[in-house]
Amino acid sequence: MVEVKNLTKRYGNMTVVDNISFSVKSGEILGFLGPNGAGKSTTMNMITGYISSSSGTVTVNGAEILDNPKKVKSNIGYLPEIPPLYIDMTVKKYLEFMFDLKKVRLPKKEHIDEVMRLVKITDVSQRIIKHLSKGYRQRVGFAQALLGNPPVLILDEPTVGLDPQQIIEIRSLIKSLGKKHTVIFSSHVLSEISATCDRIIVISNGKIVADERTENLSSSISGEQKLKLDVEGASGTILSALKVIPGVLKIRKQRDISEKVGRYIIEYQNGVDIRRNVFKAIASCDGVILDMQSGNETLEDSFLKLVSEDQTKDYAGGVR
Amino acid sequence: MGAILKRELGSYFNSAIAYIVMAVFFGFSGYFFVGTCFLSNTSSLSYTFSNIFVIIVFLTPIIAMKTFSEEKRQRTDQALFTSPASLLEIVLGKFLGAFILYAICCLIFFVFGLVIQMFTPADWAVIICTTIGILLVGGALIAIDIFISALTESQVIAAVIGMAAGLLTYMMSTIISMVGDVEWLSSALSAISFTGYYQNFTYGILDLTGIVFFLSVIALFLFFTIRVFERKRWS
Numbered sequence: 372m373v374e375v376k377n378l379t380k381r382y383g384n385m386t387v388v389d390n391i392s393f394s395v396k397s398g399e400i401l402g403f404l405g406p407n408g409a410g411k412s413t414t415m416n417m418i419t420g421y422i423s424s425s426s427g428t429v430t431v432n433g434a435e436i437l438d439n440p441k442k443v444k445s446n447i448g449y450l451p452e453i454p455p456l457y458i459d460m461t462v463k464k465y466l467e468f469m470f471d472l473k474k475v476r477l478p479k480k481e482h483i484d485e486v487m488r489l490v491k492i493t494d495v496s497q498r499i500i501k502h503l504s505k506g507y508r509q510r511v512g513f514a515q516a517l518l519g520n521p522p523v524l525i526l527d528e529p530t531v532g533l534d535p536q537q538i539i540e541i542r543s544l545i546k547s548l549g550k551k552h553t554v555i556f557s558s559h560v561l562s563e564i565s566a567t568c569d570r571i572i573v574i575s576n577g578k579i580v581a582d583e584r585t586e587n588l589s590s591s592i593s594g595e596q597k598l599k600l601d602v603e604g605a606s607g608t609i610l611s612a613l614k615v616i617p618g619v620l621k622i623r624k625q626r627d628i629s630e631k632v633g634r635y636i637i638e639y640q641n642g643v644d645i646r647r648n649v650f651k652a653i654a655s656c657d658g659v660i661l662d663m664q665s666g667n668e669t670l671e672d673s674f675l676k677l678v679s680e681d682q683t684k685d686y687a688g689g690v691r
Numbered sequence: 692m693g694a695i696l697k698r699e700l701g702s703y704f705n706s707a708i709a710y711i712v713m714a715v716f717f718g719f720s721g722y723f724f725v726g727t728c729f730l731s732n733t734s735s736l737s738y739t740f741s742n743i744f745v746i747i748v749f750l751t752p753i754i755a756m757k758t759f760s761e762e763k764r765q766r767t768d769q770a771l772f773t774s775p776a777s778l779l780e781i782v783l784g785k786f787l788g789a790f791i792l793y794a795i796c797c798l799i800f801f802v803f804g805l806v807i808q809m810f811t812p813a814d815w816a817v818i819i820c821t822t823i824g825i826l827l828v829g830g831a832l833i834a835i836d837i838f839i840s841a842l843t844e845s846q847v848i849a850a851v852i853g854m855a856a857g858l859l860t861y862m863m864s865t866i867i868s869m870v871g872d873v874e875w876l877s878s879a880l881s882a883i884s885f886t887g888y889y890q891n892f893t894y895g896i897l898d899l900t901g902i903v904f905f906l907s908v909i910a911l912f913l914f915f916t917i918r919v920f921e922r923k924r925w926s
Contacts, residue, residue, distance in 0.1 A: 419773040423924045445775040455770035457698070459706065471694030472774045515770065 699788025824892025
C-alpha cells in the first residue's frame, strides 16, 4: 500500500532523514517511534508530498509521489503535528471547505455528518474553531484527514496535548480505523504505540534502528530473558544448583541483601520457562525463595537502548 | 480552485476586513470626487482618477497581506499543499479572492458617473476605460503583494513591503525625471512605470500596451509565487 524506498532528506550539510526504506501493507497500523527531532515529521511530510525528498521514492497505491502527486495526495488523509485548522471558521464550514479542496466525490452532507459522528464533534459543528478546546481541535483535524475515506491515514503525534480520557478515545479510534485504512502514526510515547500498533519502526537520528512486530520488539532486541531472585541460603550451593537447570545461560550474584539473603540474576534462553525448575532446584538445596521477578526488558528499555546505541555509534564515528 | 476562492471570499466577508477596506476606499475616493468635481465645478473625473492611485497603493497590500503569510503562521498551508489541488489552482484561487474584493471597491466609480449624469452627460468612455485601468493596476499590485506574502510569515512585513513596492511604482515618474540625464535608465524605468501606463486609461484610451503590460505583471508575479513554493519544497 505504502512503499518507501531509500528516502533521504538533506538540508545543506545536515541529513535529517537518512536512507529510510519500509513498506506498509493494507490494513496495517504502523507506529513510528522516535525521540523528538528524530525525523518522524520530516518523513511524514515527504510521504504526503508537503516537502520533497532529496532522494528516494514514495509509492502509495502504485502511484509515485513525484510522477503523480494528485493521485497520491488524494489517497492520503494527513493529520500534521499541528492540525491545519482555519480558526475563524465554524467546524462544519471548515469541513465543507476541506471536502471541496480534496475534491471528494461522495454525497457531501451525509459524508461530513458521518465523519463528524465518527470523531464525536457533531455537537460542536456550529461553533467557531477558535473557541474549541485542544482536544476538540485535534478531533476536527482528525475529521479533516478522514474526509473522502482515503485508504492511507498518516497521523503525526495525534495524541499530544490531550488528556488521558481523550488519549484513550483517540487510540481506540485509530484502532478501529486500522480495520479499513492503512495507518501510519507517530509518537514519542512508547506505551501509546505499543497499545495501538501492529508493527513498530524505531527511528533515531534520521535512521531506522528497528522494524519489528510489536510483540517481538522487546525480546528481539535483548535476545534473552532475565529472572531476578532474592534467595535465602548459602550462595555456593545455590549457584551450583541453578547452573544445571536446562535453558540457563548465565547466573551472577548481584549483591547481598542481608547476611543470608542474596540477589541473583539469571539469564536464560528466549521461549523457555525456567521458573518451576528454579523453585525445585532451590528447594532441593534447602534455600528459600523470598522474591522472584521476571526481569524482562520492557519496551521502554529496548527503546532507550536502541536510541542510545545509535547515538554512541554516531559519536564514535565522529561523522555528523 | 473554487474551494479556495470561496474560502478566501468568506474570510474577507465574514470578518470586518472586507467592510473596512470598502469603507476606506469609498470614503477617500468620495472625498477626491467631491474635492475635484464638485468644488471645482467640473464634470471631468480625470483628476479624481489620478488621485485614486494613492488609495490603491495603500489598500491592495492590506487586502493581500494575509493570503499566504497567515496560512504559514497557522500551518494551514500543510492542508493546502497536501491536498490534490495544484499550486496553480491554489495561487489563482487566492489571487481571484483578493481581486474580487478589490473589484467590488471599484464599482464606486460607476456611482460617481451616475451622480455626474444627474447634472450633465457624463463621459462614460473615460469612466469605463479608467475603471479598467484601475482594475489592472490593482490586479498587478495584488499579484506583487501575494508574492511578498508568500515570502514571509508576518502579515505586517508583507503589508509594509507591499506598500513600499506600491509607493515605488507611484513615484516612478518622479524618479524618471530625476535620472533624466541617464537616458537608458530613464527609458528602462518608463517601460515599467505603472503610472505611465495608467495615465493613458484616465484619458479614456483603452491602451492595448497597457493592458498587456499589467496582465504580464500579474502573470509574472503569480508565477513567481508558485516558484517560491516549489523551491521551498525542493530545497
